[in-house]
Amino acid sequence: MHHLDRKCNYNCSCTNGTPCQKRGGVVIYSRLQLGFKRMLIQHIDLEMVWLRSKKREAGESFLIGCLYRPPSAPAAFWQSLQQVMYDIQGEDLILMGDLNIDFLSPQTHHFDNLNTYLLLPLDLKNMITHPTRITPTSKTLLDCVLTNMDCVEHGSVHSCEFTDHEFVHTSIIFPKSIPTQGQIYRSRRRDYSKASASDLSHLLSISDLGSFSSPSVDVMLEEWQGKFEDALDVVAPYIISRRQSPGKRKKCPFMTPELLALIRRRKTVYRKYRSSDCSSTVLQKEFKVLRSKCNNLYRQLRNAHLCSICDDYRRDPRRLCSTINSVTLRTNPRTEPLVQADTLNRYFHSIVSDPNPAYVVPSGTSRSCDLHEFRPISEDEVLRHLQKLDGTKAPGPDGLLPSILKAVAPVIAFSLTLIFNTSLCTAVFPTQFKLANDTPILKSRMGDPTSPSNYRPVSLTSILAKSLERLVLNQLRDSLTIENHLHDHQFEFRPARSTTQLLTLAVNDWKLAQDRGETTSVAFVDLSKAFDRVQHQQLLVALHGMGVHASALRWFASYLAGRSQRVVTQASQSLSLAVSRGVPQGSILGPTLFNVYLRDLPRLAETNGEQQQPAGLIR
Secondary structure, three states: OOOOOHHHOEEEEEOOOOOOOOOOOOEEEEEHHHOOEEOOOOOOOOEEEEEEOOOOOOOOOOEEEEEEOOOOOOOHHHHHHHHHHHHOOOOOEEEEEEOOOOOOOOOOHHHHHHHHHHHHHHOOEEOOOOOOEEOOOOEEOOEEEEEOOOOEOOOEEEOOOOOOEOEEEOOEOOOOOOOOOOOEEEEEEEOOOOOOHHHHHHHHHOOOOOOOOOOOHHHHHHHHHHHHHHHHHHHOOEEEEEEEOOOOOOOOOOOOHHHHHHHHHHHHHHHHHHHOOOOOHHHHHHHHHHHHHHHHHHHHHHHHHHHHHHHHOOOOHHHHHHHHHHHOOOOOOOOOOOOOHHHHHHHHHHHHOOOOOOOOOOOOOOOOOOEOOOOOOOHHHHHHHHHOOOOOOOOOOOOOOHHHHHHOHHHHHHHHHHHHHHHHHHOOOOHHHHEEEEEEEEOOOOOOOOOHHHEEEEEEOOHHHHHHHHHHHHHHHHHHOHHHHOOOOEOOOOOOOOHHHHHHHHHHHHHHHHHOOOOOOOOOOOOOOOHHHOOHHHHHHHHHHHOEOHHHHHHHHHHHOOEEEEEEOOOOEOOOEEEOOOOOOOOOHHHHHHHHHOOOHHHHHEEOOEEOOOOOEOO
């Protein structure tokens, strides 16, 4: 098959071994128009090739690999394969090849290893169902097409003359593309343009929000939300709006006709220089002169534009920083992600899923000063909190805007007080509050926008859930004086402290040690996805060690258990998946619980009772 080279518009990707060697080698031929790129996914003990597809109209890419397993492969083959496949967990992929394992005989030991190390962890299924090697004495299915993509069709088998294996064929039917940047799409939203706070307050006052048919907190919250939604339907009904997703890049605010003419002239000269096989020195010099003029004029116009921004927004620091970051391209544009919502949710879920979650509430001796149960929340506390809500914050999965809740706070404070107190008394956190909407944000402009690993989730939870968390956090701090239970060298997520103070303390101690002629050793530890890797059972043990017992500890166990998440974009949303690990990001209690979880970490810097200064936590 050496004739399938670039002259025939095919690209060859193979292992280091050549097809003429004894072991055969692995090779993938792909059409140049498809734009596949070779991936550096390899292992010294494995014969495999991996390619990544370019961005498609549907917005996401996928991996396609070819693997060969010799019949006499040792048992370490599966551990080596597991190490490689762990790096691509969460990706859409297609794995083809000859594994020398009969898929028609799943009772064998080799098939058990395949199922344990490959099929189950990556949720792969074989799309080939007919024998691929037929001899006078046996029929076996050795050649497979494994995938976790729903768009891959079941394959077919065809006879082949130059090998004893059958030819395997399958097809990929890509789904309809999601709205890309610049496209128009429709969305369903409430029309608050003519909504009146007084009308909404009147409707809520006559709807009897404080009466419930069941003492269950879930039923109470469901009935409350239903009455609130009925009132909103009158004053702010749903409408179908047409929106346009943002374009790839906004027009340069300081572009002038002179600069635009120079850029066009520079591109024209560069194309002529390339078409001459880069042999014309005259065009090369002209291009360099035009490039220098463009760069100088661009810098002058940009600096003048930034100076005018500083003059206009001198008294508005937030808008000034936002504008400067957008002009200097330091922030990522809020564009529609080029990956399907379900694909992103599966990737995010692989990080926060625990195969063996446990929620055993610890028990033991306690002191009289410990927190055994939460005290009842007063209506005044709820009212004061609702009136302090930030109206610019985004709503959670329930769609309730903080500005609306703030406007009708006097009417809803009593009914919410009943729901919150029921939750604290029964030690049950409402199920409706455990769902989070994850908005994917591209980490870097230089990253691949078609890879799920280049996105980070920003979680949005219910505004009412945050209100309950804030009231619980106040009691937790008042009862336990939680700041006294944390290590003195914990600086993040604590009032009246910051990482700047930590750096100042560290630099001061290093300089003092240098003056004394001592040696200073520094260890920097980066906790990757720290919030998402908190083990719930260990967190409950840490809370118990701080003095949280009985009903209060059961409430925290309910708060952590049974959470779920879904990815929501402008064009679509995914199904919700269970979350069994981590503290909720974007919540009120999350940072405090994270500090409690890591409160013993600074003590690792203590040796023989003598502390090595300073020990601190920086996120």
